[in-house]
Amino acid sequence: MDLGISTYTYPWAVGVPGYGPAQPLALPELLEIGHRLAVKRLQIGDNLPVHTLPSTSWCEAIRRAGQLGVQLELGTRRLEREHIGRYLELAAQAGSPFLRVVVDDQGYAPSRAEVVAEVRALLPQLREQKIRLGIENHDRFSAKSLQIIVESTDPDWVGICLDTSNSLGAGEGVAYLVEILAPYVINLHYKDIAIRRVAHKMGFEVAGCAPGQGLIDPRYLLSTLSKYLRCESVTLEQWPPYLGTLEATIRQEAAWAEEGIDLLKNTLKNYTQ
Template sequence: MLIGLSSYSFPWAVGIPGYVPTQPLTHDGLLERAIAWNVSAVQFGDNLPLDVLSVDEWKALRSKAEANGIQLEVGMRGLKPVNLKTYIRLAWEARSPFLRVVIDEGDFQPTVDEVMAIIKEKLPALRQAGVMLGIENHDRFSRRDLANIARKTDSDWVGFCVDTTNSMGAGESVLDVLDALTFLKVVNLHLKDFRAQRIESKMGFHVEGCEPGTGLLNIQNLLYDRKTYQLNKQDRPITLTLEQWPPFRNTLDETIAMELAWAEKGIQWIKQAITDLPK
């Protein structure tokens, strides 16, 4: 197992619509944190896209990662042929073992059949680049939809980045999702802790992110689970990537500071969980 940071480890520092920091976290800044915290991988998601870099900036980022023994992982949003063409090339240049994809983008919300048609069109490019497609679970697609997409396209080249919270919107737990994907390829786990509290009326729940290790995500049970053990029998090591949903706190600066502190604790949380795995 590899331990990784992501641009979604620091969503407030990168910036979200309506909340742009004075000095947003940059591509190089994210890589520097990975170096300082001694992690093995850095994932650049759609909130810190790689296609905006100049040729020289992109070359420098790759060289710096290689010099420090860090695996670059490439991510994108919007499963459109034009996006895939660009990002398959970037993943190949980065030697990224997979291309993490969030299918939907704004009004672009393809059906399962449309998703499969797009993937089939791009399979030759994925194979030629040696890059696996890593589809991220989101609440619009059930675990059965995801499994069918892989099985009906090419499960050797279509795998998954499984987020521990996203499928709650589909009424599914992360273990439900992993169970459906057993014997398919899961290349990445997004470890995101959360809590759920009843709203004041008691008729419903409020779900939000929390400090890693203090919420409802039992990382020990997840990593001990037989489904997760199965992942380690694959031909590619799985990356355990820290992601966060930090709630806003008074000011943007205060929120970013909290997010940074949580992330540092989160990496230690993951490292300790791996250390505690039975040998």
């Protein structure tokens, strides 16, 4: 398994709606950070949509990634055949081995049957371009539903991008997710969280925390996924809390990123693939 960073390793620095930094972190800087941290991959998520970049900037990012020896991985949201078809072309340009996709988008929430139909329509392009589709668990679909989607299409070309925390929105914890979806996982998003009971005791608060300080055990995840020889990369993602100012939040985000990469490097030493 290769280790990588993402645009969601640095969500505040890349830009959160309503909290835009004066100088958002862009692809050139992310590539240099990845090189400095000695990781092998950079995943570009939907918070930095590459289809909006000038073609010269996109081509330069691909060229620079090759120079630095950083493998690009492409991601987007909206599992709709025309949009995904366009992103598969961009993924092919970048040499991305898979396209990570969040199914839903604003005003777009297809049923499971509709997702299966869209993916089946994309299978010829996936096979032709030799790019796998990694469907991310993202709140709405249960692990069982995601398993059915993969098995109803083509598990050779359709897999799961497993996010360790997103499925809390569907009432499912990471251990259950891994139990159901581990055989299909092609990319892991390691994102640590803490869950605390609120002061009045009637409810819980879920929040991101420093990697390794919360509930998500990387040793369990990597030891389990390594048995299936399918997960090719682990990506550090983060949910850093807002600290009152954007500057302080971005500083903590960067410090957590350093800690998280060190944690995952040390953990991965035992699970080479």
